[in-house]
Amino acid sequence: MDPLLEIDDLSLTFRTEKGPAHVLDRIGLAMAPGEIVGLVGESGSGKTSLARAILGVLPGSQAQIVSGRIRLDGIDMLDDAKAARDARGRLVTFVPQDPFESFNPLFRVGTQLADIVRYRAPPTAGHLLGRSRRAREAMILDMLAAVQLPASRDLLNRYPHQLSGGQRQRLMIAMALLPQPRLLVADEPTAALDVTVQVQILGLLRRIAAERTLAILFTTHDLGAAWEICDRVLVMYAGQIVEILPRKALFAAARHPYTRMLLASLPKPGHEAVGIPGESASPLAPPPGCRFNPRCPRASRLCRTVRPLPSRSEEGHVLACHHPMPTPS
Amino acid sequence: MISLIKSIVRHRTALVGLILLSLVVAVAIAAPMIVPYPEDAQIFHIERRLLPPSSEALFGTDRMGGDIFSRVILGARTTLLITATVVLSGVLIGVPIGLVAGYYNNGVSLMLGGGVEILLAVPQIILAIAITQSLGPSIGSVILALSVTYWPFWARIVFTETRSMCHETFVESAIALGASAWRVIFLHILPNIASSIVVRTTTAIGTTAFASATLGFLGLGPPPPSPEWGRMIAESRDYLPDAWWYALAPGLALLLTVLGCTLFGDGLRDILDPKTRRGG
Amino acid sequence: MNVASMVANRLVWFMPTVLGLLAVVFVLARIVPTDPAVLAVGENATTEQVQEARERLAVDRPLPEQFVEYLRQVAQGDLGTSFYTQQPIVDDLVERLPATLELTIIGVLAAGLIGVPLGVVSGLSRNSWLDHLLRLASVLFIGVAPFWIAMQLQLLFSMRLGWLPLSGRIDDFAPETVTGFLTIDALIAGDLPNFLSALRHIVLPTLTLALPGAAVIMRFTRTSVIEAVASPSVAYQTAMGLPRRVIVWKYVLRLALNSTVTQLGLVFGISLTGAVVIEAVFEWPGLGTYAVRSILYSDYNAVMGVTLCVGILFALSNLLVDLLQMAVDPRGAP
Numbered sequence: 001m002d003p004l005l006e007i008d009d010l011s012l013t014f015r016t017e018k019g020p021a022h023v024l025d026r027i028g029l030a031m032a033p034g035e036i037v038g039l040v041g042e043s044g045s046g047k048t049s050l051a052r053a054i055l056g057v058l059p060g061s062q063a064q065i066v067s068g069r070i071r072l073d074g075i076d077m078l079d080d081a082k083a084a085r086d087a088r089g090r091l092v093t094f095v096p097q098d099p100f101e102s103f104n105p106l107f108r109v110g111t112q113l114a115d116i117v118r119y120r121a122p123p124t125a126g127h128l129l130g131r132s133r134r135a136r137e138a139m140i141l142d143m144l145a146a147v148q149l150p151a152s153r154d155l156l157n158r159y160p161h162q163l164s165g166g167q168r169q170r171l172m173i174a175m176a177l178l179p180q181p182r183l184l185v186a187d188e189p190t191a192a193l194d195v196t197v198q199v200q201i202l203g204l205l206r207r208i209a210a211e212r213t214l215a216i217l218f219t220t221h222d223l224g225a226a227w228e229i230c231d232r233v234l235v236m237y238a239g240q241i242v243e244i245l246p247r248k249a250l251f252a253a254a255r256h257p258y259t260r261m262l263l264a265s266l267p268k269p270g271h272e273a274v275g276i277p278g279e280s281a282s283p284l285a286p287p288p289g290c291r292f293n294p295r296c297p298r299a300s301r302l303c304r305t306v307r308p309l310p311s312r313s314e315e316g317h318v319l320a321c322h323h324p325m326p327t328p329s
Numbered sequence: 330m331i332s333l334i335k336s337i338v339r340h341r342t343a344l345v346g347l348i349l350l351s352l353v354v355a356v357a358i359a360a361p362m363i364v365p366y367p368e369d370a371q372i373f374h375i376e377r378r379l380l381p382p383s384s385e386a387l388f389g390t391d392r393m394g395g396d397i398f399s400r401v402i403l404g405a406r407t408t409l410l411i412t413a414t415v416v417l418s419g420v421l422i423g424v425p426i427g428l429v430a431g432y433y434n435n436g437v438s439l440m441l442g443g444g445v446e447i448l449l450a451v452p453q454i455i456l457a458i459a460i461t462q463s464l465g466p467s468i469g470s471v472i473l474a475l476s477v478t479y480w481p482f483w484a485r486i487v488f489t490e491t492r493s494m495c496h497e498t499f500v501e502s503a504i505a506l507g508a509s510a511w512r513v514i515f516l517h518i519l520p521n522i523a524s525s526i527v528v529r530t531t532t533a534i535g536t537t538a539f540a541s542a543t544l545g546f547l548g549l550g551p552p553p554p555s556p557e558w559g560r561m562i563a564e565s566r567d568y569l570p571d572a573w574w575y576a577l578a579p580g581l582a583l584l585l586t587v588l589g590c591t592l593f594g595d596g597l598r599d600i601l602d603p604k605t606r607r608g609g
Numbered sequence: 610m611n612v613a614s615m616v617a618n619r620l621v622w623f624m625p626t627v628l629g630l631l632a633v634v635f636v637l638a639r640i641v642p643t644d645p646a647v648l649a650v651g652e653n654a655t656t657e658q659v660q661e662a663r664e665r666l667a668v669d670r671p672l673p674e675q676f677v678e679y680l681r682q683v684a685q686g687d688l689g690t691s692f693y694t695q696q697p698i699v700d701d702l703v704e705r706l707p708a709t710l711e712l713t714i715i716g717v718l719a720a721g722l723i724g725v726p727l728g729v730v731s732g733l734s735r736n737s738w739l740d741h742l743l744r745l746a747s748v749l750f751i752g753v754a755p756f757w758i759a760m761q762l763q764l765l766f767s768m769r770l771g772w773l774p775l776s777g778r779i780d781d782f783a784p785e786t787v788t789g790f791l792t793i794d795a796l797i798a799g800d801l802p803n804f805l806s807a808l809r810h811i812v813l814p815t816l817t818l819a820l821p822g823a824a825v826i827m828r829f830t831r832t833s834v835i836e837a838v839a840s841p842s843v844a845y846q847t848a849m850g851l852p853r854r855v856i857v858w859k860y861v862l863r864l865a866l867n868s869t870v871t872q873l874g875l876v877f878g879i880s881l882t883g884a885v886v887i888e889a890v891f892e893w894p895g896l897g898t899y900a901v902r903s904i905l906y907s908d909y910n911a912v913m914g915v916t917l918c919v920g921i922l923f924a925l926s927n928l929l930v931d932l933l934q935m936a937v938d939p940r941g942a943p
Contacts, residue, residue, distance in 0.1 A: 057848045096848075101841035104860050105940060106867055114865020115859075119851055159939040175849065361654045445628035446622070447732050450920045452882035455900055459912060539754060543886055545902060546756050562757055566890075569760070570768035580757035587752035595748075 003030040005054070010068030012049060012058070014283075017248050020064075023285040025239045025291070027068070028310065033182060034213040036206070038226030040262070041236035044280050047219040050236075051187045052329065053092055054217065056084045062287055073182060087247075089120040093176040095186040099168035103160035109171055110156025113140050113178065118146045120179040143174045147204060166197040173204065183215045190225065201227050223250075223262050232316065235259045238281035238291040241310060244318035253317055255295050255324035299321045336600045342574045343596020349589030350534075352584075356404035364399035371554055379572050387440060389576035392564060393554065401578040407602040408586065415532055423480035427487025428514050429587040432495065442488060445481040452476045454543055455572065461549040470549045472543050475537060481534075486529050497521075519563040526599035528594055535590030542583050558583050612943075615931060623924050627917065634916045635676050636907035641886070679913070682842035688917070693902065701899065706918065707789025708778060709895035713880045715815045720822030720876055722883045725869060727823070728830025729862065735835055742819070743827065750824035759817040759890040766813060773809050776892040780806045814891045818883050822876040829872045830865055837864035867938055874930040881919065911914035 013023035021112045024046045031037055052058050054070060056077055057192060070077040073091055077084045096102040101110060117136045124131070131139070140150040145169040149155060160168060176184050186205065190198040206229040209216050220226050226233050233250055235243045235258065243256040254260055261276045281287055283297035290308050293299040302322050310320040337343045365387075374394030382389045388397040423514045430441035448456070457474040462468035491514075494500055500517050508517075544550050546558025553560065558579040567574030650662045652755065665671045671676075680687065686739055690699040731743040767775040774780070779791055784798040792811065795804035838861055846856050886896035903911035935941055 052848075055848045085850065087850075088848065094845065095719060096840060096841070096845050102845035104842040104846075104864065106863050106938065107860070115851060115855060116849060161940050167629060168787075217824070252820040361796055443625060443629060446626050450626050450630050450923055451916055452878070452885060452919065454700060454882055454885055455904075455916065456633070456637070456921065458885075458901060459634070462907070463637065535752065542754055543756065546754075546886065547889065547905075559754075559756075560686050560759065562754070563918060566760065570764050576757060576760055578760070582755050583757065584713060584752050586751070587754075591748050591751055 004033045004073055005029070005031040005217070006037075006069075006071040006145065007050075008069050008071075010050075010053065011066035012046075012053060013064045013066050014049075014059075015064065015289075016062070016284070018284055020288050023239050023283050024053070025286070026241075027241055029234060029241070029244075031052065031183070031215050034209065035232065036209050036216045036218060036230045038230035038233045039217060039219040039236060040221065040223050040226050040233055042096070042221055042280050043061075044238070044283065045236040045237040046283070048187055049234055051094075051185045051217065051219055053078075054185055054216045055092060056088055057106045059231050066308065089116075090179045091181055092183040092185060092220070093120075093179055093181040093191045096171075097178045097188040098304060099165065099172045100160060102172065103161055105166065107155055108159055109163065110140070110153070112173070112269050113143075113156065115174055116175050116178050124181055138292075139178065140174070143178055146177065146208070147171070147174045152223055165193050167199065168195070169193060169201055170204070173201070173208070177208065177212070177214075179215065180212075183217065184209075186216060186218045188219055188221070190220075199228075205229060224266055227237070234261065238286055239283055240291050240307075240320065241318070242292065244310075244316070244321050249315065249317060253315075253327060255319055255327060256321045257298055257323075257325055258292050260325055290320075298325070333600070337596065340596045340600055341392045341423040341486075342592050343600060345495060345595055346589050346591070346593025349585055350593055353405060353586050353589060354409060356402055357371045357409040360402050360406055364396075364402045366396040367403070367547060369395040369399045369403075369493075373554070379568060381572075382574050385391040388575035389560065389572070391575060392568060395554075395556075397561070397578050400561065401558065401582050403560065404558050404579065405582065407468065407555065408538055408541060408549060408583075409476070409558050411472055412456045412534055412537045415541070416530060418476040419483050419533060419537075420526070420530060422476070423483025424487050426480070427567055428491055428518065430484065431488040431491025432510065432514055432518065439482070445484045445488065446479065448481045449485065454540060457540060457544060457548065461544055466549050466552050468555075468583065471541055471550055474544070475540055479533070479537060479540070482533060483526065483529060486525055487522060490525055491518055494518045524597075528598045528601060531590055531594035531597055535587035535589040535594075538583060538586050538590075612932065612935060615935065616928065619924070619928050619931070624713075626924070627780050627920055628680075630920050631680070631913060631917060632676065634913050635679065635752060636672070636731040637673075638907075639672060644903055650737065651887065652889050683917070687916040690910055691903070691911045693911065694802045695908050696913050702914055702918050704789075704894070705895050705899050705902065708791075708893060709884055710883075711790040711792065711811065712814055712818060712888070712893060712895060713884055715811060716818035716880045717873070717877055717886075719815055719819035719821060720826055720880070721818060723823035723870075724826025725830050725866070728827040728836055729865065732831040732838070732865070735863025740831075744831075747824040750820045751828075753820075753830075755821065756815055756890050758820065758888045759813070759887055762813050763819060763890070773812055774806075776890075778807065778810050779803065779892060780810075794835065814887055814893055817887050817890075820881050821883065822880055825876055825879065826869060826872060830869050833865040834861060836868075837861045840864065870930070870934050873933070874927050877926045877930075878923065881922065 007027055007029045011022070012023055014021040014023050023173060027050060029037070039050065041047045042118075049058070050095075053063075053065075054072070054077065066289070069079070072087060074092070075083045076086050077087065080132075090252055103109065114136050117131065117139055121131075121139065137153075138154075140156065141153075144151040144155065147166060148168050155163075155167075163171070169192075178185075184205075186286040188203050189235065202225060205218070207215060208214060210230075216229075218230060223233070227247060227250055230247055233245050233247060234241060235245075235256065238257050243254065243259045245254055245259070251263065254263060258276075265276060276295065281291045281294065287294050287304070289305050290296070290299070290303045293303040296303065300323060306322070308322045310318045310319045312318050337347060356363070372395075374390075377390050377394035378392055379392075380386055380390040386396045386398065388401065391400065415495055424442050424447070430438040430445070432438075437500070438505055446508060447502075456478045460477060461470045461472035464473065495518075500513060503513050503517050541550065542557075542559035542562070545557040546563045548563065550557045550560055561579040562576045617653060650658045654662075668675065679689075686699065688702070690696065691701055701866055708846060709942060715845075727743055731740045734740050757900065763775055767772045782789055784800050784803050785792040787794050787797050790802060791807035795801075795807050830917050842864075843856055843861060884895065885897040885900060887893070888895045889901055892898070899911065900915045900919070902908075
């Protein structure tokens with residue numbers, strides 16, 4: 001099967017007051033239709049920039065694509081501006097980190113959903129001049145049920161501040177589904193939510209992806225959350241991909257020292273969560289070679305000079321490390 | 330401090346404002362040395378009255394034959410004296426009252442807050458006109474009238490900022506650790522609201538120059554023949570439309586002064602207040 | 610907070626504020642060196658007449674007693690008689706209030722109609738030459754003295770071009786009073802020439818009044834537009850591919866207007882302050898000229914009356930702005 005999303009050798013720089021920030025360094029990733037990929041990394045690892053690059057909403061005045069390309073369903077998202085604009089909000093949609101801030105506080109949520117339907121939902125046969133108000137509403141009410149919200153007009157007549165965090169995020173998911181996309185980019189969709197609501201939202205995303213053959217790129221700093229719902233997990237550090245693992249191999253086959261540290265830092269019953277020593281590399285002056293080398297106990301002179309290239313092994317496991325850890329027995 | 334100066338120089342708006350403001354102050358201080366006819370502050374030349382602008386009188390002459398250019402520059406001293414004194418007393422009265430009213434939450438603070446609201450319940454200029462009128466027209470009564478009526482602007486902003494500061498963790502913890510009220514106010518609150526006070530003061534210079542010119546315009550400023558911009562503008566009304574130049578120079582001088590303050594204040598706010606920086 | 614409790618809260622503060630204001634002005638009026646009794650009976654009156662007037666006006670009694678007496682009268686709707694017009698002050702105020710209201714209301718509306726669109730344009734084209742031009746214009750109009758710009762407008766449009774009248778409210782006799790707004794009254798009376806005359810008279814004063822207000826509104830709208838464009842909700846809608854025109858003209862505009870409404874009270878304050886001087890320049894028979902004249906003639910009952918009137922106007926405008934804000938913002942007033 002052809003990949004839905006193909007990212008090749010993508011490098012991205014932000015112009016800042018303190019000089020260029022090397023936010024993404026030669027990222028490569030392919031996603032199949034219906035696949036859920038988790039993008040795991042600390043804040044500043046570039047995962048949000050990658051998500052924005054795919055959506056084509058990088059700040060134009062600062063962002064500079066140094067190399068690489070992004071193809072979504074055959075469309076060149078970086079070079080073909082018109083096609084990319086058309087794809088945004090149709091082929092690929094977005095679930096933001098903060099559902100409260102992402103709603104306009106002065107409009108009823110129903111209005112905001114209706115505008116998505118009106119301007120982004122695919123036209124249907126028999127509605128050549130666009131949908132009627134009634135048809136739009138019916139479509140929205142159906143979608144409310146799909147995201148497990150009461151399918152009532154009362155809900156649509158409310159303002160964002162009158163809803164709970166979980167309700168708001170379900171509405172955001174509904175808005176992301178209304179255009180019937182093939183890829184959904186979810187940028188830390190559960191970061192602003194309570195733990196119990198987080199679990200529900202993750203479950204909802206998983207179910208929807210399966211029902212609709214919808215691919216989801218899910219960024220998170222929580223390896224556990226990624227493991228819950230993803231088919232594959234991609235670990236980023238300071239703008240570089242360090243390891244890509246199939247879900248079932250996450251605990252068994254992880255070999256990059258950084259991935260192993262992340263795994264070890266997951267809270268376990270009876271143990272305190274442990275942090276990773278050292279500070280995250282600055283994208284303003286990234287260390288040469290492997291960007292993780294200053295924090296890596298296994299770093300050698302090679303690591304400090306030559307960047308390890310990602311190499312593919314069995315079962316879709318990609319690893320970028322000169323001195324990988326032995327496979328845990 | 331050095332970094333502040335650097336940011337002002339880099340910030341175009343602030344720099345232009347500062348240059349304008351410095352220009353007005355410098356001209357006011359050096360006035361008797363630089364004007365072409367320094368004696369025109371007091372002496373009449375009826376034979377030269379109401380002459381249009383020429384190389385001898387750059388902005389024409391007034392109804393007494395005074396060189397308007399000289400009188401406008403000399404008038405800057407009046408404006409500067411009034412404005413500086415009023416702003417200084419506004420800070421000295423308004424800031425302590427705002428701090429006390431904002432920090433404490435008792436009868437005294439309620440009374441102070443109420444007093445501020447009372448004085449702000451009508452346009453300040455009405456109260457100022459009333460006070461100047463009771464005292465008789467002179468520089469002294471203008472200064473007193475404006476000092477008495479304009480301090481609530483400082484009190485109100487300091488009050489609001491102090492109230493919100495009192496809910497900040499570092500202030501609450503200082504109080505919990507047993508720091509005295511004076512210590513909290515001067516070491517913890519004042520440094521954090523200083524930038525708002527500075528910005529407010531910069532714009533207040535413009536407002537005060539306006540108010541003092543308004544009093545002069547209504548005939549309540551320093552009596553003639555002392556040069557004062559507002560009065561000069563008012564005088565010109567009897568000689569319009571023929572003496573079109575009469576009000577030009579005093580009006581532009583006032584405009585430059587207020588413009589300097591507005592620009593410098595805008596720039597300072599951008600530099601000092603990170604909250605509004607992105608809004609710029 | 611609901612509407613009722615907000616209004617109640619305002620009222621609780623309103624009464625003591627007005628009392629305090631009256632006390633301040635009362636003391637102020639009494640330190641005037643002129644003797645009100647002499648003013649009342651004239652310079653040439655005999656000593657007996659003056660003494661008689663003193664007793665009639667009760668100015669020989671202690672100040673606090675006079676103040677309580679004054680408050681008792683005010684509570685009955687009696688503000689006393691003006692020395693100058695020899696009319697009850699309430700009548701004077703009723704006659705002059707509409708003139709000031711007509712001026713300030715049209716002025717504030719014009720300020721909004723000029724300031725909001727320019728602010729939106731300026732904010733959307735941030736840092737373009739148009740934006741720089743508009744910002745320069747706005748600081749100029751904030752920096753220019755209202756009485757000076759008023760005179761320049763008179764010089765150009767009345768004296769030189771002769772397009773607009775120099776001063777006053779109307780050429781002929783005023784139409785029958787219904788609202789007190791001459792433009793509206795003339796329309797009600799079906800008197801087109803008088804309507805046009807009233808309209809031509811009000812152009813320059815309202816323009817003078819509106820310019821600084823428009824500048825303030827423009828600056829504020831510009832900042833709110835820039836903030837709204839940078840808000841997460843707009844970033845989200847952009848990422849969802851909503852058309853730019855829908856985002857800007859529906860969602861951003863609404864966010865920006867919402868914060869502009871909060872500034873209306875400030876603009877009304879600026880306008881009322883401006884009206885005091887502008888009325889003097891245009892000989893506009895409103896509260897501003899009345900206040901200035903009463904102060905200059907030590908007509909102290911009139912001073913107190915007009916201060917009270919303006920204080921109430923201020924409070925009402927603040928209340929109105931609060932209500933407006935609650936009406937446009939579903940989250941309620943802050």
